[in-house]
Amino acid sequence: xxxxxxxxxxxxxxxxxxxxxxxxxxxxxxxxxxxxxxxxxxxxxxxxxxxxxxxxxxxxxxxxxxxxxxxxxxxxxxxxxxxxxxxxxxxxxxxxxxxxxx
Amino acid sequence: xxxxxxxxxxxxxxxxxxxxxxxxxxxxxxxxxxxxxxxxxxxxxxxxxxxxxxxxxxxxxxxxxxxxxxxxxxxxxxxxxxxxxxxxxxxxxxxxxxxxxx
Numbered sequence: 569x570x571x572x573x574x575x576x577x578x579x580x581x582x583x584x585x586x587x588x589x590x591x592x593x594x595x596x597x598x599x600x601x602x603x604x605x606x607x608x609x610x611x612x613x614x615x616x617x618x619x620x621x622x623x624x625x626x627x628x629x630x631x632x633x634x635x636x637x638x639x640x641x642x643x644x645x646x647x648x649x650x651x652x653x654x655x656x657x658x659x660x661x662x663x664x665x666x667x668x669x670x
Numbered sequence: 671x672x673x674x675x676x677x678x679x680x681x682x683x684x685x686x687x688x689x690x691x692x693x694x695x696x697x698x699x700x701x702x703x704x705x706x707x708x709x710x711x712x713x714x715x716x717x718x719x720x721x722x723x724x725x726x727x728x729x730x731x732x733x734x735x736x737x738x739x740x741x742x743x744x745x746x747x748x749x750x751x752x753x754x755x756x757x758x759x760x761x762x763x764x765x766x767x768x769x770x771x772x
Contacts, residue, residue: 582740587765588712590740610690612714612761614738636716638684638692638761659714659740661763663689 571660574602582659589662595619595650605645608663613637618652633658673762676704684761691764697721697752707747710765715739720754735760 572579572591578599583590593601603624613633621629624645632652633639650656674681674693680701685692695703705726715735723731726747734754735741752758 582738583712583742585742587710588742588763590712590714592738608689610685610692610763612692612763614716636684636694640685640687640690659761661690661712661714663765666768 569602569604571601571604571606574604587664587666589664591660591662592657593648593660594655594657595648596655597650597653599650599656601648603645603647605643606641606660606662607643607665609641610661610663611639611641612659612661613639614657614659615655617650617654617656619656620649620651621646622649671704671706673703673706673708676706689766689768691766693762693764694759695750695762696757696759697750698757699752699755701752701758703750705747705749707745708743708762708764709745709767711743712763712765713741713743714761714763715741716759716761717757719752719756719758721758722751722753723748724751 572581578593578595580592582592616634618632674683680695680697682694684694718736720734
């Protein structure tokens, strides 16, 4: 599932080319992205806050990023909830696999 | 030349792995990065502002990004000056060429 689809109005695709896709995610407290998948990606937290990610394998991960923090992740499937008291704003840079040579 | 070296105290490497390097650049008005090169990279402008880039080929490019704007660029060599009146803060995600197969 694609974050830009599952998170609908909370996600805005800022840039999409053959090498990267950049999504701005903004979620009010209580907001949920819906279960979605990423390949390799970088997350830059514009705001701090608290988010709980329910992973596809049933585990969950609580994050309390500070503003300006950066996170790397390999491929993952999760549903991200804003379990904090403030709007969370993050920018996700998804790397696209290099096109296989012809 | 490496931005993290030429821009010294104005540039902070936030993350560096085999696939990406993330640099936070903060420059006061009048600040300069020094001539440096990037490969493929994404720029996320945390603040808006005005910057003039003197390119290696002698041309120069004036940019007036808005906060939250994203820009893609292929390989480039330039010297970026903050020619505006406010601090400019940007996050640069540099893509590393995939390791050639053994």
